[in-house]
Amino acid sequence: MEVSLLIFINILFLATVNATILIAISHRTGTKTYLLGWSLLFYSLFFLVYFLWFHAGWILRFPHFIRTVNPLMFLTAPFFYFYIRNTLFDRNGLVFKDSLHFIPAILHVLDLMPFYLLSYERKLELAKMFVEDPGTLNLYADGFVPTYAVDSFRILLMSAYLAYSLWLMYRYQPNWINPLHREALRNPLSIATFLFVLITFGYFSYHTFWMIEALAGFQFPGLLSFFTWVTVMGIAVLSIYLHLNPEKLYGLQRNQPADPRDISTVVKDLEKEGKATPDVKSSDTARRINELLTQKQVFLRQDLKVGDFAAMAGVNSRDLSMLLQNEYHKGFRELINHYRVAYAIDKLKEGYLDSRTLDALSRDSGFNSRVTFFNAFKKEIGLSPSEYWSRFQSGEDLS
Numbered sequence: 001m002e003v004s005l006l007i008f009i010n011i012l013f014l015a016t017v018n019a020t021i022l023i024a025i026s027h028r029t030g031t032k033t034y035l036l037g038w039s040l041l042f043y044s045l046f047f048l049v050y051f052l053w054f055h056a057g058w059i060l061r062f063p064h065f066i067r068t069v070n071p072l073m074f075l076t077a078p079f080f081y082f083y084i085r086n087t088l089f090d091r092n093g094l095v096f097k098d099s100l101h102f103i104p105a106i107l108h109v110l111d112l113m114p115f116y117l118l119s120y121e122r123k124l125e126l127a128k129m130f131v132e133d134p135g136t137l138n139l140y141a142d143g144f145v146p147t148y149a150v151d152s153f154r155i156l157l158m159s160a161y162l163a164y165s166l167w168l169m170y171r172y173q174p175n176w177i178n179p180l181h182r183e184a185l186r187n188p189l190s191i192a193t194f195l196f197v198l199i200t201f202g203y204f205s206y207h208t209f210w211m212i213e214a215l216a217g218f219q220f221p222g223l224l225s226f227f228t229w230v231t232v233m234g235i236a237v238l239s240i241y242l243h244l245n246p247e248k249l250y251g252l253q254r255n256q257p258a259d260p261r262d263i264s265t266v267v268k269d270l271e272k273e274g275k276a277t278p279d280v281k282s283s284d285t286a287r288r289i290n291e292l293l294t295q296k297q298v299f300l301r302q303d304l305k306v307g308d309f310a311a312m313a314g315v316n317s318r319d320l321s322m323l324l325q326n327e328y329h330k331g332f333r334e335l336i337n338h339y340r341v342a343y344a345i346d347k348l349k350e351g352y353l354d355s356r357t358l359d360a361l362s363r364d365s366g367f368n369s370r371v372t373f374f375n376a377f378k379k380e381i382g383l384s385p386s387e388y389w390s391r392f393q394s395g396e397d398l399s
Contacts, residue, residue: 012044012051023038032087040235063126066115074108077160081101205230285315
């Protein structure tokens, strides 16, 4: 057995075991990461079976198993999307309409029925050909629809799921999708997303060059090998990350301390004015709202609307308004601007205006215009942003 093949098999076997453990522990602890576990399991199991059966030759013993795991690849992207969605919106489990995402996998099973019903002798004959040249698998293991067409559709579907998941992150947690942002580098959701992008990129690129090679006759042995390594290494790194960070992924530290550089300094400033943020009660909804504001900092989104915020908090807009009045004694827009101003003050104290402008600060703080920023800042602090900055530079005590 080739050294590279042995490496691939061991990596994928360990990834399969890790994914199974992740699913089991996540179910037990009630966290959402079991959805990520299923996605990783389908990915690693698919490639593990591929290398064992066709590169190591195991399929010669069990030719009836050809194509039996192929439909699983239609489930990798949906379960990753479920993980992103449930994490962003703090949902648990799946709902009935989520079963629609399983339709492509079911259709692929039905598509392969003619192949599944082939005789043992015919499948053994094909298995020998596939072991001799695994690339022929995608040319001769057809169902009703040619395999290359099914695989191409699957790649496009996976890319669409990934693109939509990234869009959700950009819309609801823009900081999490920025690989240069400190919060993203510490967030399990961001790291899992970056690695899933890498895996999908490797798989997409491999299939693209294989299609060119098979249909146009060009040869890309080096590129095919490279993208195989990219895909398997992406699975390996994701598996290792899951293994080394159980406290983050299994929810064992769900009440993490706030970032020491959060808006607490501004809250202290506002307390002097009698405008301190009230304590948040222990209810699940209040906890989610507090997390959205203090940890996830959704107020930085310029297009944040009350309906979006209510969906993330898991309540309807009317109940959200009542809860904000009870807990914070503020309306939605007033509360969001309160946190935006607090964020802007933190940035001012860090020297933001040494190299950038007030317009940039207003945008980075979530305001969609400088006028809105000025009015909100003046309302909260009693000074304009430029006045506050001037006094801060002069060394005046603004605490």
